[in-house]
Amino acid sequence: MAESATATALAHQFDDLEQQREAGYLGMWTFLVTEILFFGGIFTGYTAYRALYPEAFAIGSHHLDYWLGTINTAVLILSSLTMALAVHASQLGRRRSLIGFLAATMTLGTAFLVVKWFEYAHKFEIGWIPGPDFAYRGPHAPQVELFVSFYFALTGMHALHMVVGLGILAVLLVQARRGRFSSEYHSPVVVSGLYWHFVDIVWIFLYPLLYLIGAHH
Amino acid sequence: MSHHVIPRRVYFVIAALLMLLLAATAWVAELDLGRLSVVAALGIALVKALLVILYFMEVRYSSRLSWIVAGAGFFWLLILIALTMSDVLTRTAVTLPAE
Numbered sequence: 001m002a003e004s005a006t007a008t009a010l011a012h013q014f015d016d017l018e019q020q021r022e023a024g025y026l027g028m029w030t031f032l033v034t035e036i037l038f039f040g041g042i043f044t045g046y047t048a049y050r051a052l053y054p055e056a057f058a059i060g061s062h063h064l065d066y067w068l069g070t071i072n073t074a075v076l077i078l079s080s081l082t083m084a085l086a087v088h089a090s091q092l093g094r095r096r097s098l099i100g101f102l103a104a105t106m107t108l109g110t111a112f113l114v115v116k117w118f119e120y121a122h123k124f125e126i127g128w129i130p131g132p133d134f135a136y137r138g139p140h141a142p143q144v145e146l147f148v149s150f151y152f153a154l155t156g157m158h159a160l161h162m163v164v165g166l167g168i169l170a171v172l173l174v175q176a177r178r179g180r181f182s183s184e185y186h187s188p189v190v191v192s193g194l195y196w197h198f199v200d201i202v203w204i205f206l207y208p209l210l211y212l213i214g215a216h217h
Numbered sequence: 218m219s220h221h222v223i224p225r226r227v228y229f230v231i232a233a234l235l236m237l238l239l240a241a242t243a244w245v246a247e248l249d250l251g252r253l254s255v256v257a258a259l260g261i262a263l264v265k266a267l268l269v270i271l272y273f274m275e276v277r278y279s280s281r282l283s284w285i286v287a288g289a290g291f292f293w294l295l296i297l298i299a300l301t302m303s304d305v306l307t308r309t310a311v312t313l314p315a316e
Contacts, residue, residue: 026283033290040294047298048305066243073239081232084273091222190275197273204265208258212246 009185017184024187028194039202042157046150046209049143056140060147062214063128063136065119069211072115073203079108080200087193093183095176102173105196109166116159123148154206161199168192221278231272238265 014020050057086101127135130149134141172192175181181189242261250257271277276287 022280022283025279026286029283029286029290033286033293036290036294037297040297043294044298044301048301051302051305070239070243074236077232077235077239080235080269080273081228084228084231085225088222088225088228194274197269200273201266201269204269205259205262208242208246208262212242212258213254 009182021187021190024191025194028191032194032198035198039154039157042150042154043205043209046154049146049150050213053140053143053146056143057147058214059138059140060144060151060214061210061212064151064211064214065122066211068115068119069207072112073207075108075112075115076200076203079105079112080197082108083193083196087186087190090176090181090186090189091183093181093186095179095181098176098181098189099173102169102176106166106169106173109162109169109196113159113162113166116155151210154210158199158202158206161202165192165196165199168195221275223272223275223278227272231268234268235265238268 010017010020014023082101082104086098086105089095089098089101123129127133128148129135130145130152134145134148136144138144169192172189175188238261242258245257245261246254248254270287274287276283
């Protein structure tokens with residue numbers, strides 16, 4: 001029984017399961033390195049312009065909803081915990097708790113996006129949208145507009161990654177329900193977990209850079 | 218790598234630490250520390266990211282090769298930011314002497 005499970009879990013190009021897992025883990029990290037540099041480009045642009053226009057960036061940051069940002073950070077940390085617990089359950093072949101933790105992670109991820117939705121809706125309402133009708137007319141207006149552009153570029157790309165992550169989790173959930181994973185074969189769960197945690201890390205940096213620089217004014 | 222199953226307790230401790238650091242970063246942002254505000258905010262974010270990478274992403278329990286691949290990504294990010302900023306921060310308008 002155990003032997004046949006190993007035989008079906010092991011792809012023929014690998015010597016053993018350990019090597020197969022290691023290859024999947026490394027492959028995902030290689031992809032994440034490209035993701036680090038993708039987000040890194042926008043972060044570098046942000047750093048350069050913030051160094052040039054610190055007052056304008058503080059004004060822009062002050063107008064973001066500090067509490068919504070903080071709540072969303074907590075939601076993402078919790079979702080990373082449930083994801084780690086899902087990986088743990090998959091490693092031990094506990095199907096029911098794997099399904100439960102995947103569903104919990106998806107719920108928290110969706111909660112994050114719902115908060116984001118309300119934040120964006122509010123920005124549209126008050127006209128804080130870069131473009132000819134940008135509502136803010138106070139000091140440093142063009143540079144504040146630049147900050148808002150960075151806000152939408154960074155949080156927008158991050159939200160897009162969250163949507164992709166939710167899609168991946170939905171596929172895992174279906175596969176887990178069909179009994180696709182076992183203590184022998186669970187690399188898709190581990191590798192998707194890496195992706196989910198990476199998206200969490202991006203937010204860990206976005207939160208202070210976007211929401212907190214104007215807090216003490 | 219994932220042959221090593223990390224006890225669940227570790228995940229709960231890390232999540233609790235992350236929540237504490239979140240509270241700390243929100244609290245520090247309320248204080249007016251001048252330029253140190255950025256250092257504190259990014260320092261805390263860096264610690265949080267490290268906790269996620271080492272424990273949630275299990276890099277701490279992975280092969281040396283994984284350490285190098287993950288480390289290389291962040292090292293290159295550092296180069297990207299450092300070299301860009303070395304240009305942005307030192308560039309000033311140069312006026313040529315009149316002939």
